[in-house]
Amino acid sequence: MQRVSAKVLSRVRELMADGTVTKVVGWKKGEFFYDCTPFVFETVESLDELVYDSFCAANLSKYMIKNSVIPEGQTGKVLVLLKPCDTYSFNQLLTEHRIVRENVYILGVGCEGMADIERVKAQGIKGITGASEKDGILTVETVYGNKEVAVKDVLVNKCETCKGKAHVIYDELISENEDEGAAGDRFEGVRALEAMTSEERFAFWKAELSKCIRCNACRNACPACSCRKCVFDNNASGIASKANTDSFEEKMFHIIRAFHVAGRCTDCGECTRVCPQGIPLHLFNRKYIKDINEFYGDYSAGETAGQRGPLINFTKDDVEPQIVSDREGN
Amino acid sequence: MPINEANQEIKKEWKPKIVAFCCNWCSYAGADLAGSSRLVYPADVKIIRVPCSCRVNPMFILRAFEKGADGVILCGCHPGDCHYSTGNYYTRRRMTLLFSMLDYIGVEKGRTRVEWVSAAEGVKFSTVMNNFVSKIYELGENVKVGDLRCKE
Amino acid sequence: MKKIAFSQIDNLLAAIAATQKLYMPVETAGQYNYGEWTPGTKYNPDVLHTVKSAKSVFFPQSEDLIRFQRDGMNLSIDPVAPEDEDFVVFGVHACDVKGFDVLDRVFLHDPVDAYYTSRRKHGTVFSVMCKAPEETCFCGAFGIDSTAPGGDVESWIAGDDLVMRANTEKGEKLLESLGSMLADCDDNAADSAKAENKEVLAKLPLAELNTVGFGKEVDLLTLFNRPEWKELASGCLGCGTCTYVCPTCQCYDVRDYNTGKEIQRFRVWDSCMYSDFTMMAHGTNRPDHTQRFRQRFMHKLKYYPDRYEGVFGCIGCGRCLQKCPISMNIVKVMKKLGGEA
Numbered sequence: 001m002q003r004v005s006a007k008v009l010s011r012v013r014e015l016m017a018d019g020t021v022t023k024v025v026g027w028k029k030g031e032f033f034y035d036c037t038p039f040v041f042e043t044v045e046s047l048d049e050l051v052y053d054s055f056c057a058a059n060l061s062k063y064m065i066k067n068s069v070i071p072e073g074q075t076g077k078v079l080v081l082l083k084p085c086d087t088y089s090f091n092q093l094l095t096e097h098r099i100v101r102e103n104v105y106i107l108g109v110g111c112e113g114m115a116d117i118e119r120v121k122a123q124g125i126k127g128i129t130g131a132s133e134k135d136g137i138l139t140v141e142t143v144y145g146n147k148e149v150a151v152k153d154v155l156v157n158k159c160e161t162c163k164g165k166a167h168v169i170y171d172e173l174i175s176e177n178e179d180e181g182a183a184g185d186r187f188e189g190v191r192a193l194e195a196m197t198s199e200e201r202f203a204f205w206k207a208e209l210s211k212c213i214r215c216n217a218c219r220n221a222c223p224a225c226s227c228r229k230c231v232f233d234n235n236a237s238g239i240a241s242k243a244n245t246d247s248f249e250e251k252m253f254h255i256i257r258a259f260h261v262a263g264r265c266t267d268c269g270e271c272t273r274v275c276p277q278g279i280p281l282h283l284f285n286r287k288y289i290k291d292i293n294e295f296y297g298d299y300s301a302g303e304t305a306g307q308r309g310p311l312i313n314f315t316k317d318d319v320e321p322q323i324v325s326d327r328e329g330n
Numbered sequence: 331m332p333i334n335e336a337n338q339e340i341k342k343e344w345k346p347k348i349v350a351f352c353c354n355w356c357s358y359a360g361a362d363l364a365g366s367s368r369l370v371y372p373a374d375v376k377i378i379r380v381p382c383s384c385r386v387n388p389m390f391i392l393r394a395f396e397k398g399a400d401g402v403i404l405c406g407c408h409p410g411d412c413h414y415s416t417g418n419y420y421t422r423r424r425m426t427l428l429f430s431m432l433d434y435i436g437v438e439k440g441r442t443r444v445e446w447v448s449a450a451e452g453v454k455f456s457t458v459m460n461n462f463v464s465k466i467y468e469l470g471e472n473v474k475v476g477d478l479r480c481k482e
Numbered sequence: 483m484k485k486i487a488f489s490q491i492d493n494l495l496a497a498i499a500a501t502q503k504l505y506m507p508v509e510t511a512g513q514y515n516y517g518e519w520t521p522g523t524k525y526n527p528d529v530l531h532t533v534k535s536a537k538s539v540f541f542p543q544s545e546d547l548i549r550f551q552r553d554g555m556n557l558s559i560d561p562v563a564p565e566d567e568d569f570v571v572f573g574v575h576a577c578d579v580k581g582f583d584v585l586d587r588v589f590l591h592d593p594v595d596a597y598y599t600s601r602r603k604h605g606t607v608f609s610v611m612c613k614a615p616e617e618t619c620f621c622g623a624f625g626i627d628s629t630a631p632g633g634d635v636e637s638w639i640a641g642d643d644l645v646m647r648a649n650t651e652k653g654e655k656l657l658e659s660l661g662s663m664l665a666d667c668d669d670n671a672a673d674s675a676k677a678e679n680k681e682v683l684a685k686l687p688l689a690e691l692n693t694v695g696f697g698k699e700v701d702l703l704t705l706f707n708r709p710e711w712k713e714l715a716s717g718c719l720g721c722g723t724c725t726y727v728c729p730t731c732q733c734y735d736v737r738d739y740n741t742g743k744e745i746q747r748f749r750v751w752d753s754c755m756y757s758d759f760t761m762m763a764h765g766t767n768r769p770d771h772t773q774r775f776r777q778r779f780m781h782k783l784k785y786y787p788d789r790y791e792g793v794f795g796c797i798g799c800g801r802c803l804q805k806c807p808i809s810m811n812i813v814k815v816m817k818k819l820g821g822e823a
Binding site: 193198200201204205206231239246247248252256258259262284288291295310311312313314315316318319320321322324325 | 388389392393395396409410416419420422423424425426427428429430431432433434435436437438439440442443444474475476477478479
Binding site for chain 1: 511513530543614617685686687688713717720721722726727737739757805809810811813817
């Protein structure tokens with residue numbers, strides 16, 4: 001349970017009851033304690049099923065592309081619950097004119113890190129029947145007995161290198177840990193790969209990418225992937241193959257997927273979180289972010305709305321592509 | 331789909347396939363000048379004319395490799411001389427990131443290159459192509475980023 | 483019944499692989515999927531589900547069908563022959579075995595799918611009872627008995643032994659070929675393991691799930707027109723994860739690839755969640771995402787039972803519960819639309 005949960009739930013209810021908002025985009029309680037689903041709540045009664053706990057990792061900003069458009073004949077704003085990292089994605093979508101800002105009421109909610117059920121299960125906790133959480137300790141009831149696990153030990157990949165607890169855009173804020181800074185070195189994984197020889201890197205990606213089933217979850221969950229029609233869905237593009245029929249395709253898909261969001265990716269980590277095969281896709285995005293920072297100066301997509309991204313910008317004395325061959329390393 | 335990797339055996343008389351994307355205004359004219367000046371560059375280089383180096387999408391580079399290229403070179407106007415003022419500045423950033431990514435996934439450095447060649451630089455065009463081709467000979471056949479179906 | 487010490491299982495698998503191809507859950511970069519046995523492959527009994535289901539052995543994600551080549555004015559067409567090598571699939575659980583049955587009804591009957599049929603004919607299914615069912619399991623809702631996994635050979639991990647029994651001629655042949663590796667044992671050797679498994683299943687949260695409100699008897703249009711589809715689909719991202727990890731999804735697309743020398747025509751799994759699924763000349767017949775979402779569940783719970791004697795198109799393995807990026811799944815749909823509601 002997040003510290004601010006109770007406050008969030010009651011505040012949402014108030015805002016809907018007094019007519020400030022007519023819809024709420026939030027997380028709906030699931031079958032078990034860990035499987036809440038993004039949901040559009042349209043009545044005060046339906047809010048009984050709204051939850052905000054340690055399993056609300058899904059980033060809701062992408063849903064606002066569709067839900068910030070108010071259908072004809074309807075009025076009122078749409079409330080969206082955004083965690084600190086989610087607000088970067090929201091800002092980026094505003095920059096790209098994909099969200100109608102005036103129709104949205106952002107309720108920023110504090111976050112202490114989200115738990116990943118796969119990591120809970122990886123600790124040998126299986127056959128889960130229920131759970132309760134107190135002071136960052138998750139007590140899981142299973143058919144094989146009760147087990148305890150600290151939330152900080154089973155964080156979602158993206159939360160291990162949290163980018164900070166401050167919201168970059170909001171209308172109202174419910175947070176108790178706003179001044180806590182970023183945790184962890186997010187480029188550690190990229191650096192580890194860079195330190196390998198090119199043969200080792202090739203082998204690493206070959207093993208990881210051979211698992212890809214081209215389900216497109218990484219693309220569809222990505223708030224930066226907001227094209228109306230993706231090039232990989234376009235049968236006329238010659239690359240819409242739907243499967244990794246050859247080891248080349250998975251490389252092409254993942255390089256291009258990450259390239260298309262380079263400079264726009266806020267490092268929200270949804271791609272890695274949703275991958276059914278556990279491919280560390282953030283390592284592609286973070287490589288681009290790291291390169292951009294090194295070559296063109298630090299840039300954080302979504303920090304403010306309206307920024308000019310590094311790939312639609314230039315300076316006259318940018319580095320030459322030759323730098324890639326000239327720099328050290330294998 | 332089982333791909334018979336045994337088919338990958340490098341043939342004795344291997345000739346590289348090299349794709350050169352050349353901008354219409356500078357580099358393509360540079361290639362033309364190299365030709366009319368009777369300067370020599372290897373026939374392994376296949377030129378594709380593009381309106382501006384900026385037209386080259388990262389996918390073009392990958393697709394060239396997919397279909398069997400062993401090296402891809404992109405030539406455009408010198409920075410500051412772009413026919414469309416700023417196109418090649420964008421190219422420069424894009425290709426830097428793409429080449430860095432190819433290195434990151436383990437593709438040999440040197441299979442990709444960007445060179446700025448003006449319409450007056452026939453000699454440079456020929457030198458660049460000779461250098462690039464000899465680099466590709468050195469690296470050998472590209473087996474890391476090609477679609478194996480195209481190699482059977 | 484036959485048995486072998488469970489500690490000897492990797493030797494048993496090596497012995498099978500010595501005579502024919504062996505597919506089993508294989509680990510690559512931390513994830514288990516069905517793959518070919520190679521020396522050193524170890525069987526991990528603690529893995530309940532592979533990411534992709536066992537259907538990928540009989541119905542691979544992509545496979546070649548035909549090759550075309552043009553030489554001047556001549557066109558040559560080479561069909562790719564179906565695979566006709568014997569193989570064994572080891573480690574399939576009761577749910578996935580039932581999944582084969584769901585696919586059989588589609589592919590083995592007119593129009594017969596030659597590729598699938600050939601693999602089915604040459605494949606021997608060696609099932610293992612699941613060791614520790616999880617909360618996402620609901621095979622019981624579709625009448626599957628996880629303690630009788632089925633297949634050509636079925637087996638149980640009972641104490642320190644792997645106890646097995648052949649159900650078919652193919653299975654008997656396989657066990658015979660293993661000869662002296664196996665010892666004889668009582669017919670009730672696995673009974674206590676079965677009882678334990680049943681006990682766990684009864685305690686799991688989805689033990690009470692049922693199919694009331696779906697199937698052959700209910701009215702198609704009433705279910706089709708339920709207003710709840712819209713809210714159920716509201717969070718769906720439209721990715722293909724559920725369809726690609728599903729043991730019973732059988733839709734595929736046929737595509738051509740130009741290698742520069744020839745055209746290779748292949749088929750690949752397709753997903754009804756994609757916007758270009760069953761695209762026709764006039765466009766798509768399900769332009770709205772809610773319609774696509776509904777199609778998947780109507781197919782499993784209504785169209786399939788209508789077409790195949792009331793048998794459901796879901797086998798309750800729970801992969802979609804585990805893998806959906808936003809945790810929407812067939813159980814939520816069944817609970818919302820089924821029962822007395």
